[in-house]
Amino acid sequence: xxxxxxxxxxxxxxxxxxxxxxxxxxxxxxxxxxxxxxxxxxxxxxxxxxxxxxxxxxxxxxxxxxxxxxxxxxxxxxxxxxxxxxxxxxxxxxxxxxxxxxxxxxxxxxxxxxxxxxxxxxxxxxxxxxxxxxxxxxxxxxxxxxxxxxxxxxxxxxxxxxxxxxxxxxxxxxxxxxxxxxxxxxxxxxxxxxxxxxxxxxxxxxxxxxxxxxxxxxxxxxxxxxxxxxxxxxxxxxxxxxxxxxxxxxxxxxxxxxxxxxxxxxxxxxxxxxxxxxxxxxxxxxxxxxxxxxxxxxxxxxxxxxxxxxxxxxxxxxxxxxxxxxxxxxxxxxxxxxxxxxxxxxxxxxxxxxxxxxxxxxxxxxxxxxxxxxxx
Numbered sequence: 001x002x003x004x005x006x007x008x009x010x011x012x013x014x015x016x017x018x019x020x021x022x023x024x025x026x027x028x029x030x031x032x033x034x035x036x037x038x039x040x041x042x043x044x045x046x047x048x049x050x051x052x053x054x055x056x057x058x059x060x061x062x063x064x065x066x067x068x069x070x071x072x073x074x075x076x077x078x079x080x081x082x083x084x085x086x087x088x089x090x091x092x093x094x095x096x097x098x099x100x101x102x103x104x105x106x107x108x109x110x111x112x113x114x115x116x117x118x119x120x121x122x123x124x125x126x127x128x129x130x131x132x133x134x135x136x137x138x139x140x141x142x143x144x145x146x147x148x149x150x151x152x153x154x155x156x157x158x159x160x161x162x163x164x165x166x167x168x169x170x171x172x173x174x175x176x177x178x179x180x181x182x183x184x185x186x187x188x189x190x191x192x193x194x195x196x197x198x199x200x201x202x203x204x205x206x207x208x209x210x211x212x213x214x215x216x217x218x219x220x221x222x223x224x225x226x227x228x229x230x231x232x233x234x235x236x237x238x239x240x241x242x243x244x245x246x247x248x249x250x251x252x253x254x255x256x257x258x259x260x261x262x263x264x265x266x267x268x269x270x271x272x273x274x275x276x277x278x279x280x281x282x283x284x285x286x287x288x289x290x291x292x293x294x295x296x297x298x299x300x301x302x303x304x305x306x307x308x309x310x311x312x313x314x315x316x317x318x319x320x321x322x323x324x325x326x327x328x329x330x331x332x333x334x335x336x337x338x339x340x341x342x343x344x345x346x347x348x349x350x351x352x353x354x355x356x357x358x359x360x361x362x363x364x365x366x367x368x369x370x371x372x373x374x375x376x
Contacts, residue, residue, distance in 0.1 A: 023047075024303065025150035027104050027193070028055035029066065030161035033200050035059070035073065036281065037292040037336075038081075038325035045321050046296050046308045052150060055097040056104045062163040063176040067183050070100035070110075074130035074137075082326035090136030095326060099131035099141050105158065105187050107151040109142045154191035157303055159259070160184075161198035164285075167238020168225060170372040176238075177245055185249045195246055195256040196302060197239045201265035201279070201291070202231035209282040209333050224373030228269050229363035232262045237367045259302035261295045264354045266361045268294070268347070275343065281329055281336055289322060290339040290347060297351035307352055314344055 024047070028040045040053045058065070058072040073096045082094040098104035110131045131138040145151050166172035188195055204226070225231040239258050246256040268276045279291035287295060293313070300308040315321070319338040322328065329336060339347065353359040 023050050023052045024156045025153070026051055026053045026303070027150070027155040027158045028053060028057065029101055029104065029158060030055075030057060030198065031061040031066070031163065032057075032059045032286055033161050033164070033198065034159075035076070035327070036286040037289055037322060037328050039292055039295065041324045041326065042292055042322055043296055043299065045324065046300060046312060048309055048312055054104060054145075054148070054150065056099075056101045057097055060163065062166050062172065063160065064179040065163075067101050067179055070103075070129050071097055071131065072129060073097055074128045074133045076330075077130075077326045079326050081324060084140075087136060087140070090139075093137065093140050094130075096130040096137060096141075098145055099129060099138065101183075102187070103141065103145050105151070105155065105191055105193070107146045107148065109146065110138055112138075155193040157196050158188070158191075158193045159196045159198060159299065161200055162238070162242075164200050164203070164235075165225060165373075167236075167242070168231065168234035168373045169238075169375050171375060173238045173241060173372065177241065180242055180245055181249070185246065188246070188250060188254060192254065194254050195250075196299075197242055197256065197258050198295075198299070199236055199239050199258050199260045199262045201262045201287070201295075202228045202235065203280065203285050204228065206284040207282070208284065224375075229266060229361075229365060230373075232266045233365035233367055234371060234373050235262055236260070237371055241370060257302055259295075259299045260354060261298045263361065263364065264294055264298050264350055265291070266364060267350050267354060267359065270361045270363055272346075275346070278337075278339075278343070282334060286329065288336040289319075289328070290343055293318075293321070293339055293344060294347040294351060297348055298355060301351065301355040307348070307356065310348060313348055314341060318344055 026040075026043065028034050034040060034055065035057045040055045044051045044053050056066065056071050058069055061069065061072075077096045078094050082096070084093045084095050087093050099110035100108075102108045103110050112129075112132050131141055162176050163172070166176055184195070202225070225234070236258075243256045243258060250256065265276070265279060268279060279288055279294065280286065281288050297308060297313070313321075318341070322338075
């Protein structure tokens with residue numbers, strides 16, 4: 001079955017040829033906080049030709065569970081926008097991302113039944129690893145990531161997010177710390193990549209989606225995290241613990257960073273509560289396009305030390321920032337509105353104040369002793 005491998009080689013070469021100037025390579029490792037509004041491709045867009053990306057994403061994943069279960073974007077990324085090309089033998093090849101975190105970072109071949117390491121990967125077709133569900137894609141991914149320039153040269157940045165509440169809780173934080181130490185440290189030392197943690201936004205989960213679907217797992221055990229400022233502040237404590245751990249193993253050239261997206265959301269929460277609510281999808285948990293725009297500006301500055309091109313962000317048709325999105329939100333949920341010019345301008349300014357001017361919202365609690373939320 002050489003066709004899929006040949007297709008992968010051609011795709012790698014084509015993408016190498018169109019990138020005539022230096023680019024930063026960014027690997028996205030996380031959950032639905034990345035796949036809503038296709039944040040990896042959105043970030044590539046605001047990079048204006050200066051960013052190349054790939055990902056391993058799994059809805060609801062924690063730092064630990066993602067390592068075990070791997071990708072779960074089958075069939076969610078099976079959309080027209082995700083089509084990479086046609087294979088003579090297998091048909092359409094979609095861009096689902098890497099089978100596993102290890103494949104994304106090292107190019108390791110995916111063999112689902114090799115040693116049981118990935119045996120817990122879901123076979124539910126609504127939340128499945130595409131490399132288990134689609135033999136054609138597994139062959140494509142094995143060839144593509146083995147030959148990828150970003151993988152062979154080592155990703156410049158690995159952007160990681162945990163399950164939203166995990167950094168704020170002791171038991172889940174400890175599990176993430178263990179995974180970072182045992183799994184990520186060796187890989188990061190091998191690749192030379194700089195790890196960047198996405199300090200995610202806090203939420204209240206006021207679901208207003210007019211569908212029968214409600215992800216009840218998101219409202220279970222919110223004890224200690226009902227208050228937006230406290231939720232934000234405790235999440236920061238957890239991510240700081242992750243940074244401290246990696247700092248003890250990695251050289252200064254790979255010093256980990258935190259992208260303070262949660263802090264920027266908290267600024268909006270303080271200043272304009274009604275606008276803050278528009279940063280969310282109707283489920284009250286995931287970001288709307290407005291929320292992703294704010295997140296993108298924060299991440300961009302964290303990586304590159306400057307704000308993204310303002311004229312690019314405030315383009316006349318802001319929706320075109322998502323023109324290559326594989327998906328925006330779940331197909332069964334109502335579509336979100338895109339930010340208007342005034343909202344985009346305000347959110348850009350919020351990111352600028354937080355990142356350039358060091359603005360900290362007054363409700364933020366600067367915990368210093370590893371505090372955690374209650375665990376009911």
